Amino acid sequence: MTYDMIFSLLTDGCFAAVAAVGFSTISKTPSRAWLWCGLTAAAGHALRFALLSGTGLHIVAASTVAAMAVGLLAVLFAPRIKCPAEVCLFPALLPMIPGMYAYRTVQALMACIASQDESQFIHCFYLLAYNGFTCSFIILGMVIGANIPIFIFKTISFRATR
């Protein structure tokens, strides 16, 4: 692993942690959970970055695997902070949302409507479908992947606040 790769992983993790802590305030996460939200998000996002750049895995598969790791960490951290696992899970997943795919889907939709001829429309429709499908399947993979550890480790997940 090169120095550049390590640096990219660390910066990626740091910005994901900042994003997770910031977004956790929107859902009124208790402040004692912020550190763990940040750590979970950093680990999940850095793992996805490593899978994408290191193994060439498709973004849908990489996001699903990273979301499962986030779910697992959230379940492990939950008893430590006496909070339900979802408290760490949701903010930590948000930095992995495929925002640019979503944006390009909307942009392609508008271009479809504004297109002047058939070939232009077909190209825009291809972009709409490609970005829309990729975005939808990333989100689907993420939410399923993140929920699996909660249901596998039900005993830990639902006794964390005891």
Next chain:
Amino acid sequence: MNAKTSDFLADYAATLLGCGATCIRIEKNLKRLAAGCGVTAQVQIMPAHVTLSVSDGSGHSRVISRPMARGGINFDVNARLSRLSWAVADGHLSADEAIERFQAITSEAGRSSQWRELLLASVANTAFCRLFGGDPASMLLVFAATLVGYRIKQAMIARGRDVRLAFLAASFFSASISAAGHVFHLGGTPEIAVGTSVLYLIPGVPYINAVSDLIDRHYLCAFGRFTDACVLTACLSAGLCAGMYLLGLYDL
């Protein structure tokens, strides 16, 4: 049958549903709490209501229905209510003490600092922009766009405006402000600034809860939460489209 206890259980379930708890958590917490109060409770969870059938050991039962508590996603309340159910189940609190604690939790629910939330959400979205490869100029634009858009959303919701309208307005203003990068040629990644500027509005919690409910076979709730999330996503997309159309950013 103690009406006070059964009302408390119904309010507890409605509050958990309103603060963004998953169906499996509502069921588990409620059954635990009911057992601690010396009754049994069966709960039917609908997308916007909960119906409880509470029975005591003497053969008396009571059916109560409550609309979902309206207060928005609140994980602090979710965590505190979960702890409350364990405190009652483990015998640390009586039913009356639990009711008092519950009232204290719900009355404190909305008391978080709006300004702190505004600032942290803006910083978070700026970090998001950097994660997508945005340069410093785009990050600055996203910070300003989020600050304005999020404040609009907070103000509209505080004044009782429809949440969908608030999402539409917030996304329109955020997209329009972040489009300054395109219009005035600021920085090298104006597209990332526009794309990231509305991401703070993505209703992630309902999407994730919908899948959790689906896995736990609460199909109606799953569908309800998913539809809610899709409507909000459509509203934010409409705001984004309007902003992009106004500033002519739809050329690929």
